[in-house]
Amino acid sequence: MAKIRQNDWRGIAIAAIIIVCWFALLVYLLNSFEVSFASPLTYLFILLQTHLYTGLFITAHDAMHGVVAPGKPALNKAIGTTTAFLFAYNWYPRLLPKHHQHHRHVATEQDPDYHHGSFxxxxxxxxxNYITWWQILLMAITYNVLQLFFPLQNVILFWMLPAILATFQLFYFGTYLPHKGEHAADNPHKSSTQSKNHLWAFISCYFFGYHYEHHDKPYLPWWQLYKAKV
Known part of the structure; x- marks a missing residue:
């Protein structure tokens, strides 16, 4: 399967769509949405904002592989830095070496994503491995600033909770499920993969349940990864 061409702007456009959708929905939910725990819309918006938070991190992840803006390293890094920062103040230069260490030493003691144990x-x-004290401090400051301008329950439900749920989504579908347990000796990536169901693969974690395929073809952006699924 061919790599993404260096003049391909689709990754940039898709990254922009995710950022704009995340920001626009967050502004609406904080400023205009009236929370009702009896309304399914409240829970739907929590899930949708969680999915968009996950999309921010997946975009940052793709930037780590140079496939958001191929052939444009400065722009690729800028997008990766921005999307990582928007996801609970993650610092892209810190994430980058850890992620490539994961790919080089997958499911070993040198893999920062791996832990030999239960969920x-x-x-x-x-x-x-990934959360720092300054992130917690920045989140706390942001929380206290946001509640000065928006209803507290909106801040908790649509800014704080989706970020927490997105860490579960990323961890469960992108790390725990594919790498848990023993893998066959002839499995070079020590990774399993979801059954072929493109709709569920997108909803669950932007196709990263197709995890063997990602390790096998890390040059494919998330929106092309389904093509590698046999």
Whole structure:
């Protein structure tokens, strides 16, 4: 399967759509949406904003592989830095070497994403590797500033909660499921993959349940990854 051409602007356009949708929906939900726990819209918007948060991180991830703006390293890094920062103040230059270490040493002691254990210990190990104290401080400051201007329950439900849920989404579908358990000796990527269902693969984690395919063809952006699924 061919790599993305260096003059291909589709990744940039898709990244822009995710950023704009995340920001526009967040502004609407904080400023204009009246929360009703009896309304399914409240829960639908939580899930949608969670999915868009996940999209921010997936975009940052694609930037780590140079496929958001291929052939334009400065722009690619800028998009990756922006989307990582919007996702709970993650710092792209810190994430980049860790992610490539994961690809080089997948499911070994040198893999920062891997933990030999059950779900919750693995999840907390994952968080410990990626969350810093200054991120927590910035989140706390932002929380206190936002509640000065918007209803507290809107801030919690549509800014804070989706960010937390997105970490579960990314971890469960993009790390835990594909890398847990033992893998065959002839599996070079020590990764499993979801069954072929493109709709569910997109909804669950932007096709990253097709995880063996990602490790096998890391030059494919998320929106092309489904093409690698046999």
């Amino acid at each position: 919750w210990p693995w999840y907390f190990s994952f968080l410990k």
